[in-house]
Amino acid sequence: MFYFDTNCxxxxxxxIRLIISMYQTIHEPIKVAGVFDKAHFVPxxxxxxxxxxxIEKITLVSDYKQxxxxxxxxxxxxxxxxxxxVFNLNTLDWMLDAIWIDG
Amino acid sequence: MPTEAKPIHLLIDINSYFASMAQQENPKLRGKPVVxxxxxxxxxxxxxxxxxxxxxxxxxxxxxxxxxxAPHLIKLGAEFDAYLSATNKLRQLFYSISPxxxxxSLDEAFVDLTHCQQFLCRDVYQMGCQIQDKIRQxxxxxxxxxxxxxxxxxxxxxxxxxAPKGSVFEINQDNLDVILASVSFNDVCGxxxxxxxxxxxxxxxxPYQLRFYTLDDLEPLFGSFWAKELLKIAYGQEPHHLTLLxxxxxxxxxxxSVGRSIxxxxxxxxxxEIKKIIYNLTRxxxxxxxxxxxxxxHLSLALIGSGGLYWFKHQTFVSSFSCTRTVVAIFYxxxxxxxxxxxxxxxxxxxxxLLKENExxxxxxxxxxxxxxxxxxxxxxIDNLYGLHTIRSGLMRDETKIIKPEVTGFLGDQQYQFNYx
Numbered sequence: 001m002f003y004f005d006t007n008c009x010x011x012x013x014x015x016i017r018l019i020i021s022m023y024q025t026i027h028e029p030i031k032v033a034g035v036f037d038k039a040h041f042v043p044x045x046x047x048x049x050x051x052x053x054x055i056e057k058i059t060l061v062s063d064y065k066q067x068x069x070x071x072x073x074x075x076x077x078x079x080x081x082x083x084x085x086v087f088n089l090n091t092l093d094w095m096l097d098a099i100w101i102d103g
Numbered sequence: 104m105p106t107e108a109k110p111i112h113l114l115i116d117i118n119s120y121f122a123s124m125a126q127q128e129n130p131k132l133r134g135k136p137v138v139x140x141x142x143x144x145x146x147x148x149x150x151x152x153x154x155x156x157x158x159x160x161x162x163x164x165x166x167x168x169x170x171x172x173a174p175h176l177i178k179l180g181a182e183f184d185a186y187l188s189a190t191n192k193l194r195q196l197f198y199s200i201s202p203x204x205x206x207x208s209l210d211e212a213f214v215d216l217t218h219c220q221q222f223l224c225r226d227v228y229q230m231g232c233q234i235q236d237k238i239r240q241x242x243x244x245x246x247x248x249x250x251x252x253x254x255x256x257x258x259x260x261x262x263x264x265x266a267p268k269g270s271v272f273e274i275n276q277d278n279l280d281v282i283l284a285s286v287s288f289n290d291v292c293g294x295x296x297x298x299x300x301x302x303x304x305x306x307x308x309x310p311y312q313l314r315f316y317t318l319d320d321l322e323p324l325f326g327s328f329w330a331k332e333l334l335k336i337a338y339g340q341e342p343h344h345l346t347l348l349x350x351x352x353x354x355x356x357x358x359x360s361v362g363r364s365i366x367x368x369x370x371x372x373x374x375x376e377i378k379k380i381i382y383n384l385t386r387x388x389x390x391x392x393x394x395x396x397x398x399x400x401h402l403s404l405a406l407i408g409s410g411g412l413y414w415f416k417h418q419t420f421v422s423s424f425s426c427t428r429t430v431v432a433i434f435y436x437x438x439x440x441x442x443x444x445x446x447x448x449x450x451x452x453x454x455x456x457l458l459k460e461n462e463x464x465x466x467x468x469x470x471x472x473x474x475x476x477x478x479x480x481x482x483x484x485i486d487n488l489y490g491l492h493t494i495r496s497g498l499m500r501d502e503t504k505i506i507k508p509e510v511t512g513f514l515g516d517q518q519y520q521f522n523y524x
Contacts, residue, residue, distance in 0.1 A: 022143075022179075023179075057130075059130060059243065060128040060242075062188040063188045063191070065524060066490035067486060067488045067489045067490040068487065068489075069488075069489060075129070082128070082130075100129055102131060
Protein backbone atom coordinates (compact mmCIF):
# COMPACT_ATOMS: atom_id res chain seq x y z
CA MET A 1 0.00 0.00 0.00
CA PHE A 2 1.45 3.40 -1.01
CA TYR A 3 0.68 6.66 0.70
CA PHE A 4 2.22 10.11 0.75
CA ASP A 5 2.45 12.43 3.71
CA THR A 6 2.60 16.21 3.17
CA ASN A 7 6.37 16.34 3.61
CA CYS A 8 6.87 13.68 0.97
CA UNK A 9 4.57 15.51 -1.46
CA UNK A 10 6.39 18.78 -0.86
CA UNK A 11 9.71 17.06 -1.54
CA UNK A 12 8.39 15.63 -4.82
CA UNK A 13 7.03 19.03 -5.88
CA UNK A 14 10.40 20.52 -4.98
CA UNK A 15 12.21 17.97 -7.14
CA ILE A 16 9.92 18.71 -10.10
CA ARG A 17 10.64 22.41 -9.70
CA LEU A 18 14.36 21.74 -9.42
CA ILE A 19 14.33 19.85 -12.67
CA ILE A 20 12.67 22.80 -14.41
CA SER A 21 14.87 25.66 -13.09
CA MET A 22 18.27 25.23 -14.67
CA TYR A 23 20.83 26.41 -17.15
CA GLN A 24 20.19 24.90 -20.56
CA THR A 25 23.33 24.46 -22.61
CA ILE A 26 22.97 25.93 -26.10
CA HIS A 27 26.53 26.18 -27.45
CA GLU A 28 25.66 27.92 -30.69
CA PRO A 29 27.60 30.64 -32.50
CA ILE A 30 26.23 34.17 -32.19
CA LYS A 31 27.03 37.68 -33.38
CA VAL A 32 27.82 40.24 -30.72
CA ALA A 33 28.28 44.01 -30.89
CA GLY A 34 29.46 46.29 -28.15
CA VAL A 35 31.69 49.15 -27.15
CA PHE A 36 35.03 49.51 -25.45
CA ASP A 37 34.79 51.28 -22.12
CA LYS A 38 38.06 51.98 -20.28
CA ALA A 39 39.83 49.26 -22.28
CA HIS A 40 37.12 46.71 -21.46
CA PHE A 41 34.72 45.32 -24.04
CA VAL A 42 31.10 45.81 -23.05
CA PRO A 43 28.59 43.81 -25.15
CA UNK A 44 25.47 45.80 -26.08
CA UNK A 45 23.43 43.46 -28.28
CA UNK A 46 23.68 40.02 -29.83
CA UNK A 47 22.05 38.06 -32.62
CA UNK A 48 21.16 34.43 -32.13
CA UNK A 49 19.82 33.08 -35.40
CA UNK A 50 16.96 35.42 -36.35
CA UNK A 51 16.70 36.81 -32.83
CA UNK A 52 18.12 40.26 -32.10
CA UNK A 53 18.50 40.88 -28.36
CA UNK A 54 19.53 44.10 -26.66
CA ILE A 55 21.55 43.58 -23.53
CA GLU A 56 19.95 45.28 -20.54
CA LYS A 57 22.52 44.43 -17.92
CA ILE A 58 25.77 42.52 -17.51
CA THR A 59 25.50 40.65 -14.23
CA LEU A 60 28.81 38.78 -14.13
CA VAL A 61 32.04 38.58 -16.11
CA SER A 62 34.34 35.58 -15.60
CA ASP A 63 37.68 34.70 -17.12
CA TYR A 64 38.40 31.06 -17.92
CA LYS A 65 41.59 29.34 -18.82
CA GLN A 66 42.27 25.86 -20.12
CA UNK A 67 45.93 25.45 -20.97
CA UNK A 68 46.67 28.50 -23.08
CA UNK A 69 43.08 28.67 -24.29
CA UNK A 70 41.39 31.63 -22.71
CA UNK A 71 37.80 32.70 -22.77
CA UNK A 72 35.64 35.36 -21.22
CA UNK A 73 32.10 34.70 -20.14
CA UNK A 74 29.50 37.46 -19.92
CA UNK A 75 26.28 36.69 -18.09
CA UNK A 76 23.75 39.14 -19.48
CA UNK A 77 20.10 40.00 -19.07
CA UNK A 78 18.24 40.45 -22.34
CA UNK A 79 14.49 40.46 -22.96
CA UNK A 80 13.96 39.47 -19.34
CA UNK A 81 16.09 36.35 -19.55
CA UNK A 82 19.62 35.41 -18.57
CA UNK A 83 22.11 34.41 -21.25
CA UNK A 84 25.72 33.29 -20.93
CA UNK A 85 27.82 34.60 -23.81
CA VAL A 86 31.33 33.24 -24.16
CA PHE A 87 34.09 34.93 -26.12
CA ASN A 88 36.97 32.69 -27.13
CA LEU A 89 40.06 34.88 -26.89
CA ASN A 90 42.08 32.56 -29.12
CA THR A 91 39.69 32.18 -32.04
CA LEU A 92 37.79 35.45 -31.43
CA ASP A 93 34.50 33.56 -31.77
CA TRP A 94 31.35 34.30 -29.78
CA MET A 95 29.18 31.50 -28.51
CA LEU A 96 25.84 31.44 -26.72
CA ASP A 97 26.81 28.99 -24.01
CA ALA A 98 23.62 28.67 -21.96
CA ILE A 99 20.23 30.14 -21.12
CA TRP A 100 18.48 30.13 -17.78
CA ILE A 101 15.23 28.20 -17.96
CA ASP A 102 12.79 29.36 -15.32
CA GLY A 103 10.70 27.05 -13.23
CA MET B 104 63.41 57.25 16.27
CA PRO B 105 60.34 56.00 14.36
CA THR B 106 57.74 54.22 16.48
CA GLU B 107 56.81 50.71 15.51
CA ALA B 108 53.51 50.50 13.62
CA LYS B 109 50.58 49.01 15.53
CA PRO B 110 49.63 45.68 13.92
CA ILE B 111 46.34 45.74 12.01
CA HIS B 112 45.01 42.69 10.24
CA LEU B 113 41.81 42.36 8.23
CA LEU B 114 39.97 39.17 7.39
CA ILE B 115 37.65 39.63 4.47
CA ASP B 116 35.03 36.92 4.16
CA ILE B 117 32.54 36.95 1.30
CA ASN B 118 29.11 35.98 2.62
CA SER B 119 27.65 32.74 1.22
CA TYR B 120 30.18 33.03 -1.60
CA PHE B 121 29.12 30.34 -4.09
CA ALA B 122 25.41 31.00 -3.66
CA SER B 123 25.87 34.79 -3.71
CA MET B 124 27.81 34.50 -6.97
CA ALA B 125 24.97 32.42 -8.46
CA GLN B 126 22.49 35.09 -7.34
CA GLN B 127 24.74 37.86 -8.63
CA GLU B 128 24.82 36.20 -12.03
CA ASN B 129 21.10 35.51 -12.14
CA PRO B 130 18.88 38.21 -10.58
CA LYS B 131 15.93 35.77 -10.76
CA LEU B 132 17.55 33.78 -7.95
CA ARG B 133 17.88 36.74 -5.60
CA GLY B 134 15.79 36.60 -2.47
CA LYS B 135 15.18 32.87 -3.01
CA PRO B 136 16.66 29.91 -1.16
CA VAL B 137 19.47 28.65 -3.38
CA VAL B 138 21.84 25.80 -2.63
CA UNK B 139 24.97 24.68 -4.43
CA UNK B 140 26.00 21.07 -4.84
CA UNK B 141 29.34 19.95 -6.27
CA UNK B 142 27.64 18.82 -9.47
CA UNK B 143 24.04 18.17 -10.39
CA UNK B 144 23.05 14.75 -9.14
CA UNK B 145 25.08 15.02 -5.92
CA UNK B 146 23.17 15.40 -2.70
CA UNK B 147 25.54 17.13 -0.28
CA UNK B 148 25.07 20.88 -0.06
CA UNK B 149 28.38 22.74 -0.24
CA UNK B 150 26.93 26.26 -0.03
CA UNK B 151 23.62 27.86 0.85
CA UNK B 152 22.32 31.35 0.14
CA UNK B 153 21.48 33.75 2.97
CA UNK B 154 17.79 33.01 2.36
CA UNK B 155 18.36 29.25 2.59
CA UNK B 156 20.42 29.71 5.77
CA UNK B 157 17.55 31.62 7.34
CA UNK B 158 15.40 28.51 6.78
CA UNK B 159 17.91 26.38 8.67
CA UNK B 160 19.80 24.96 5.68
CA UNK B 161 23.54 24.90 6.16
CA UNK B 162 26.65 23.65 4.43
CA UNK B 163 26.97 19.88 4.75
CA UNK B 164 23.20 19.39 4.90
CA UNK B 165 21.75 16.73 2.60
CA UNK B 166 19.45 17.79 -0.21
CA UNK B 167 16.61 15.66 1.16
CA UNK B 168 16.80 17.42 4.55
CA UNK B 169 17.02 20.81 2.83
CA UNK B 170 13.97 20.15 0.66
CA UNK B 171 11.96 19.33 3.74
CA UNK B 172 12.90 22.74 5.15
CA ALA B 173 12.39 24.59 1.86
CA PRO B 174 10.32 22.76 -0.75
CA HIS B 175 10.92 25.53 -3.32
CA LEU B 176 14.66 25.27 -2.97
CA ILE B 177 16.70 25.96 -6.10
CA LYS B 178 19.66 23.65 -6.61
CA LEU B 179 22.63 24.53 -8.81
CA GLY B 180 25.88 22.79 -9.65
CA ALA B 181 29.09 24.49 -8.49
CA GLU B 182 31.03 26.49 -11.05
CA PHE B 183 34.48 26.40 -9.53
CA ASP B 184 36.17 28.07 -12.49
CA ALA B 185 33.84 31.07 -12.14
CA TYR B 186 34.54 31.24 -8.39
CA LEU B 187 38.28 31.06 -9.05
CA SER B 188 37.94 33.87 -11.59
CA ALA B 189 36.12 35.97 -8.98
CA THR B 190 38.72 35.12 -6.32
CA ASN B 191 41.43 36.23 -8.73
CA LYS B 192 39.69 39.60 -9.07
CA LEU B 193 39.44 39.86 -5.29
CA ARG B 194 43.11 38.95 -4.98
CA GLN B 195 44.05 41.79 -7.33
CA LEU B 196 41.87 44.15 -5.31
CA PHE B 197 43.49 43.12 -2.02
CA TYR B 198 46.98 43.49 -3.46
CA SER B 199 46.04 47.01 -4.54
CA ILE B 200 45.46 47.74 -0.82
CA SER B 201 48.41 45.99 0.79
CA PRO B 202 51.43 44.00 -0.37
CA UNK B 203 50.88 41.45 2.40
CA UNK B 204 47.89 39.34 1.49
CA UNK B 205 47.16 35.72 2.21
CA UNK B 206 44.28 34.07 0.38
CA UNK B 207 42.98 31.80 3.14
CA SER B 208 40.38 30.05 1.00
CA LEU B 209 38.34 30.80 -2.13
CA ASP B 210 36.22 33.31 -0.19
CA GLU B 211 38.49 34.52 2.61
CA ALA B 212 41.68 36.55 2.68
CA PHE B 213 43.90 38.05 5.34
CA VAL B 214 45.16 41.53 4.53
CA ASP B 215 47.92 42.98 6.71
CA LEU B 216 47.51 46.73 6.98
CA THR B 217 50.18 47.23 9.63
CA HIS B 218 52.56 49.22 7.48
CA CYS B 219 50.18 50.79 4.99
CA GLN B 220 47.07 51.84 6.93
CA GLN B 221 48.47 55.31 7.70
CA PHE B 222 48.77 55.99 3.96
CA LEU B 223 45.29 54.70 3.12
CA CYS B 224 42.80 55.83 5.72
CA ARG B 225 43.09 57.11 9.27
CA ASP B 226 40.05 55.18 10.44
CA VAL B 227 40.40 51.44 9.98
CA TYR B 228 36.61 50.93 10.24
CA GLN B 229 36.13 53.33 7.30
CA MET B 230 38.80 51.35 5.47
CA GLY B 231 36.74 48.19 6.01
CA CYS B 232 33.65 49.92 4.57
CA GLN B 233 35.64 51.11 1.56
CA ILE B 234 36.83 47.54 0.92
CA GLN B 235 33.21 46.34 1.03
CA ASP B 236 32.29 48.97 -1.60
CA LYS B 237 35.20 47.94 -3.79
CA ILE B 238 34.16 44.28 -3.57
CA ARG B 239 30.67 45.26 -4.76
CA GLN B 240 32.22 47.18 -7.66
CA UNK B 241 34.40 44.23 -8.64
CA UNK B 242 31.99 41.31 -8.18
CA UNK B 243 28.58 42.94 -8.29
CA UNK B 244 26.11 44.70 -6.05
CA UNK B 245 24.55 41.50 -4.65
CA UNK B 246 27.83 40.26 -3.16
CA UNK B 247 28.41 41.27 0.44
CA UNK B 248 31.39 40.67 2.70
CA UNK B 249 32.22 40.65 6.38
CA UNK B 250 35.34 42.52 7.30
CA UNK B 251 36.93 41.53 10.60
CA UNK B 252 39.60 43.76 12.11
CA UNK B 253 42.04 42.77 14.82
CA UNK B 254 45.60 43.28 15.99
CA UNK B 255 46.34 39.71 14.97
CA UNK B 256 44.87 37.24 12.52
CA UNK B 257 43.03 35.20 15.17
CA UNK B 258 41.06 38.26 16.25
CA UNK B 259 40.48 39.47 12.69
CA UNK B 260 39.01 36.07 11.79
CA UNK B 261 36.96 35.97 14.99
CA UNK B 262 35.62 39.47 14.30
CA UNK B 263 34.57 38.44 10.78
CA UNK B 264 32.86 35.31 12.14
CA UNK B 265 30.79 37.08 14.79
CA ALA B 266 29.93 40.20 12.77
CA PRO B 267 26.44 40.38 11.29
CA LYS B 268 26.37 39.56 7.56
CA GLY B 269 27.76 42.34 5.40
CA SER B 270 29.25 44.36 8.25
CA VAL B 271 32.60 45.54 9.58
CA PHE B 272 33.63 44.65 13.11
CA GLU B 273 36.77 45.35 15.08
CA ILE B 274 38.16 43.54 18.09
CA ASN B 275 40.51 45.85 19.96
CA GLN B 276 41.97 46.06 23.46
CA ASP B 277 38.75 47.69 24.73
CA ASN B 278 36.35 44.92 23.75
CA LEU B 279 38.75 41.95 23.66
CA ASP B 280 37.85 40.47 27.05
CA VAL B 281 34.12 40.91 26.50
CA ILE B 282 34.34 39.16 23.13
CA LEU B 283 36.49 36.32 24.48
CA ALA B 284 34.02 35.84 27.30
CA SER B 285 31.03 35.63 24.95
CA VAL B 286 32.26 34.05 21.71
CA SER B 287 31.70 30.33 21.22
CA PHE B 288 34.53 28.05 20.12
CA ASN B 289 32.76 27.48 16.78
CA ASP B 290 33.85 31.01 15.87
CA VAL B 291 37.46 30.50 16.92
CA CYS B 292 39.79 29.70 14.04
CA GLY B 293 41.57 26.37 14.49
CA UNK B 294 39.30 24.92 17.16
CA UNK B 295 37.34 22.06 15.63
CA UNK B 296 34.15 20.35 16.72
CA UNK B 297 35.94 17.55 18.61
CA UNK B 298 38.00 19.98 20.66
CA UNK B 299 34.90 22.13 21.28
CA UNK B 300 33.07 19.05 22.59
CA UNK B 301 36.03 18.16 24.82
CA UNK B 302 36.10 21.70 26.22
CA UNK B 303 32.37 21.60 26.83
CA UNK B 304 32.81 18.44 28.87
CA UNK B 305 34.94 20.36 31.40
CA UNK B 306 32.46 23.26 31.38
CA UNK B 307 34.40 25.60 29.09
CA UNK B 308 32.18 27.27 26.49
CA UNK B 309 34.11 30.51 25.91
CA PRO B 310 37.86 31.17 25.45
CA TYR B 311 37.99 33.58 28.42
CA GLN B 312 37.12 30.73 30.82
CA LEU B 313 40.43 29.05 29.97
CA ARG B 314 42.25 31.84 31.82
CA PHE B 315 41.18 30.17 35.03
CA TYR B 316 43.20 27.08 34.12
CA THR B 317 46.96 26.66 34.31
CA LEU B 318 49.12 24.85 31.80
CA ASP B 319 49.44 22.03 34.32
CA ASP B 320 45.63 21.73 34.50
CA LEU B 321 45.20 21.63 30.74
CA GLU B 322 48.10 19.40 29.73
CA PRO B 323 46.65 16.11 31.06
CA LEU B 324 43.34 16.87 29.33
CA PHE B 325 44.46 18.18 25.95
CA GLY B 326 48.14 17.28 25.60
CA SER B 327 51.07 19.70 25.77
CA PHE B 328 50.55 21.22 22.31
CA TRP B 329 46.86 22.03 22.63
CA ALA B 330 47.22 23.14 26.27
CA LYS B 331 49.60 25.91 25.13
CA GLU B 332 47.46 26.74 22.10
CA LEU B 333 44.30 27.02 24.17
CA LEU B 334 45.98 29.35 26.63
CA LYS B 335 47.10 31.57 23.74
CA ILE B 336 43.51 31.66 22.46
CA ALA B 337 42.26 32.50 25.97
CA TYR B 338 44.29 35.74 25.82
CA GLY B 339 43.50 36.46 22.16
CA GLN B 340 46.97 35.57 20.91
CA GLU B 341 47.62 34.02 17.51
CA PRO B 342 47.75 30.21 17.63
CA HIS B 343 50.58 28.30 16.00
CA HIS B 344 48.79 27.39 12.75
CA LEU B 345 48.08 31.05 11.95
CA THR B 346 51.68 32.09 12.59
CA LEU B 347 52.64 29.49 9.98
CA LEU B 348 50.72 31.28 7.23
CA UNK B 349 53.33 32.27 4.69
CA UNK B 350 54.03 35.87 3.85
CA UNK B 351 53.79 36.87 0.20
CA UNK B 352 57.47 36.24 -0.45
CA UNK B 353 57.43 32.85 1.21
CA UNK B 354 54.29 31.69 -0.60
CA UNK B 355 56.21 30.36 -3.59
CA UNK B 356 58.15 27.99 -1.37
CA UNK B 357 55.23 26.88 0.71
CA UNK B 358 53.78 24.04 -1.36
CA UNK B 359 54.75 20.90 0.50
CA SER B 360 52.40 18.40 -1.08
CA VAL B 361 49.95 18.01 -3.93
CA GLY B 362 46.97 15.74 -3.56
CA ARG B 363 43.75 14.94 -5.32
CA SER B 364 40.69 13.11 -4.11
CA ILE B 365 37.40 12.15 -5.66
CA UNK B 366 34.17 10.63 -4.45
CA UNK B 367 32.82 8.53 -7.29
CA UNK B 368 29.15 8.22 -8.20
CA UNK B 369 29.05 4.57 -7.23
CA UNK B 370 31.10 2.03 -5.31
CA UNK B 371 33.91 0.67 -7.45
CA UNK B 372 33.93 -3.10 -7.64
CA UNK B 373 36.82 -4.10 -9.87
CA UNK B 374 40.57 -3.61 -9.54
CA UNK B 375 40.75 -2.50 -13.18
CA GLU B 376 38.33 0.34 -12.51
CA ILE B 377 40.20 1.32 -9.32
CA LYS B 378 43.43 1.43 -11.32
CA LYS B 379 41.87 3.69 -13.96
CA ILE B 380 40.74 6.17 -11.32
CA ILE B 381 44.14 6.13 -9.64
CA TYR B 382 45.87 6.70 -12.96
CA ASN B 383 43.57 9.63 -13.69
CA LEU B 384 44.17 11.29 -10.30
CA THR B 385 47.92 10.62 -10.37
CA ARG B 386 48.28 12.22 -13.80
CA UNK B 387 46.66 15.39 -12.44
CA UNK B 388 48.85 15.43 -9.33
CA UNK B 389 52.06 14.82 -11.28
CA UNK B 390 51.09 17.39 -13.91
CA UNK B 391 50.79 20.03 -11.16
CA UNK B 392 54.04 18.89 -9.53
CA UNK B 393 55.89 19.11 -12.84
CA UNK B 394 54.30 22.44 -13.77
CA UNK B 395 55.63 23.92 -10.52
CA UNK B 396 59.04 22.39 -11.30
CA UNK B 397 58.93 20.27 -8.15
CA UNK B 398 59.63 16.64 -7.31
CA UNK B 399 58.28 14.62 -4.40
CA UNK B 400 59.56 11.59 -2.52
CA HIS B 401 56.62 10.65 -0.33
CA LEU B 402 53.67 8.91 -1.94
CA SER B 403 50.36 8.04 -0.37
CA LEU B 404 47.23 6.33 -1.57
CA ALA B 405 43.93 5.87 0.25
CA LEU B 406 40.76 4.02 -0.69
CA ILE B 407 37.71 4.78 1.40
CA GLY B 408 34.48 2.84 1.51
CA SER B 409 31.19 3.56 3.18
CA GLY B 410 30.74 2.99 6.91
CA GLY B 411 34.27 4.06 7.83
CA LEU B 412 36.07 1.39 5.80
CA TYR B 413 39.54 2.57 4.97
CA TRP B 414 42.67 1.33 3.19
CA PHE B 415 45.78 3.49 3.30
CA LYS B 416 49.36 3.03 2.25
CA HIS B 417 52.23 5.50 2.14
CA GLN B 418 55.98 5.38 1.79
CA THR B 419 58.92 7.75 1.82
CA PHE B 420 61.53 7.03 -0.83
CA VAL B 421 65.19 8.00 -1.11
CA SER B 422 64.80 9.33 -4.64
CA SER B 423 62.17 11.81 -5.81
CA PHE B 424 59.48 11.35 -8.42
CA SER B 425 57.98 13.54 -11.10
CA CYS B 426 56.90 10.97 -13.65
CA THR B 427 53.30 9.73 -13.87
CA ARG B 428 54.21 6.27 -15.04
CA THR B 429 56.68 5.64 -12.19
CA VAL B 430 54.28 6.83 -9.50
CA VAL B 431 51.38 4.89 -11.00
CA ALA B 432 53.56 1.77 -11.15
CA ILE B 433 54.24 2.11 -7.39
CA PHE B 434 50.54 2.59 -6.61
CA TYR B 435 49.62 -0.42 -8.76
CA UNK B 436 52.26 -2.50 -6.99
CA UNK B 437 50.80 -1.54 -3.61
CA UNK B 438 47.34 -2.46 -4.79
CA UNK B 439 48.42 -5.81 -6.17
CA UNK B 440 50.32 -6.67 -2.99
CA UNK B 441 48.09 -5.32 -0.24
CA UNK B 442 44.66 -4.63 -1.63
CA UNK B 443 42.52 -7.72 -1.53
CA UNK B 444 39.19 -6.16 -2.43
CA UNK B 445 38.22 -5.97 1.25
CA UNK B 446 35.47 -3.49 0.40
CA UNK B 447 34.20 -1.50 -2.55
CA UNK B 448 35.76 1.96 -2.34
CA UNK B 449 33.82 5.11 -3.19
CA UNK B 450 36.45 7.71 -2.36
CA UNK B 451 40.02 7.82 -3.65
CA UNK B 452 42.92 9.95 -2.45
CA UNK B 453 46.31 10.28 -4.12
CA UNK B 454 49.09 12.46 -2.70
CA UNK B 455 52.71 13.31 -3.47
CA UNK B 456 54.49 15.00 -0.56
CA LEU B 457 57.93 16.11 0.64
CA LEU B 458 58.12 18.29 -2.41
CA LYS B 459 61.28 20.15 -3.28
CA GLU B 460 62.53 22.06 -6.26
CA ASN B 461 63.53 19.89 -9.18
CA GLU B 462 67.23 20.53 -9.54
CA UNK B 463 68.73 19.90 -12.96
CA UNK B 464 69.99 16.36 -12.88
CA UNK B 465 72.16 14.39 -15.18
CA UNK B 466 70.12 12.55 -17.78
CA UNK B 467 69.39 8.98 -16.90
CA UNK B 468 71.59 6.42 -18.62
CA UNK B 469 68.76 3.92 -18.85
CA UNK B 470 67.19 4.30 -22.32
CA UNK B 471 63.68 3.32 -21.21
CA UNK B 472 63.75 6.06 -18.51
CA UNK B 473 64.99 8.61 -21.04
CA UNK B 474 62.13 7.62 -23.32
CA UNK B 475 59.63 7.89 -20.48
CA UNK B 476 60.83 11.35 -19.48
CA UNK B 477 60.72 12.55 -23.09
CA UNK B 478 57.18 11.20 -23.45
CA UNK B 479 56.04 12.87 -20.22
CA UNK B 480 57.61 16.18 -21.31
CA UNK B 481 55.80 15.96 -24.67
CA UNK B 482 52.49 15.22 -22.91
CA UNK B 483 53.04 18.21 -20.64
CA UNK B 484 53.65 20.46 -23.59
CA ILE B 485 50.38 19.48 -25.25
CA ASP B 486 48.44 19.69 -21.98
CA ASN B 487 49.98 23.10 -21.23
CA LEU B 488 48.60 24.31 -24.54
CA TYR B 489 45.14 22.76 -24.57
CA GLY B 490 44.44 21.81 -20.95
CA LEU B 491 45.09 18.74 -18.81
CA HIS B 492 44.08 15.33 -20.23
CA THR B 493 44.08 16.59 -23.84
CA ILE B 494 46.58 13.82 -24.49
CA ARG B 495 46.12 10.84 -22.23
CA SER B 496 46.74 7.20 -21.65
CA GLY B 497 44.61 4.59 -23.35
CA LEU B 498 43.29 3.80 -19.86
CA MET B 499 41.30 7.02 -20.10
CA ARG B 500 39.78 6.44 -23.52
CA ASP B 501 36.24 7.24 -22.49
CA GLU B 502 36.15 11.03 -22.31
CA THR B 503 32.92 11.10 -20.31
CA LYS B 504 34.60 9.18 -17.48
CA ILE B 505 37.61 11.48 -17.15
CA ILE B 506 37.92 13.09 -13.72
CA LYS B 507 38.68 16.68 -14.65
CA PRO B 508 40.75 19.06 -12.54
CA GLU B 509 38.78 21.24 -10.17
CA VAL B 510 39.36 23.92 -7.60
CA THR B 511 38.48 23.20 -4.00
CA GLY B 512 36.94 25.71 -1.62
CA PHE B 513 39.99 25.50 0.63
CA LEU B 514 42.22 26.43 -2.29
CA GLY B 515 45.01 24.28 -0.91
CA ASP B 516 46.74 24.42 -4.28
CA GLN B 517 46.57 28.20 -4.56
CA GLN B 518 50.23 28.46 -5.49
CA TYR B 519 49.50 26.35 -8.57
CA GLN B 520 46.18 28.05 -9.33
CA PHE B 521 47.53 31.61 -9.13
CA ASN B 522 51.06 31.21 -10.42
CA TYR B 523 51.23 28.24 -12.75
CA UNK B 524 47.81 27.42 -14.13
